[in-house]
Amino acid sequence: EQSAATVMAVSGGYPESYEKGKPISGLNEVEMVFQAGTRRDGDKVLTNGGRVLAATSFGANFKQAVEKSYKTLEKISYEGIYYRKDIGFDL
Secondary structure (H helix, E strand, C coil): CCEEEEEEEECCCCCCCCCCCCECECHHHCCCCEECCEEEECCEEEECCCEEEEEEEEECCHHHHHHHHHHHHHCCECCCCECCCCCCCCC
16 A cells, blocks of 8 residues: 655745746756746747646555655645645654
C-alpha cells in the first residue's frame, strides 16, 4: 500500500492579482508534474494562471510522498513561485 501527496505551485499574489507570462525552468529535470495555468510560447513554458502546476508523488507513507513532491518543486522555478510548505503536518 502506498500514499500519494500533491502540492500545488501558484503564481505570486494568487488568489488576488498576479502576473502571467513568467518563464518556467526546471521542467525537464522532474519526472512528472501536472500543468494547469501554463502556456507554451515557442520552446518556452510560461505561467498563464494562478494555479500553475501540481507535483504529485507516491511513497511508502504520506510523509515520504509529500517530501518527494517538495523535492520536485525545488527543481522548478519561475518568478513569484509559491507553494505551501506545511502540507500534511497536521495529520
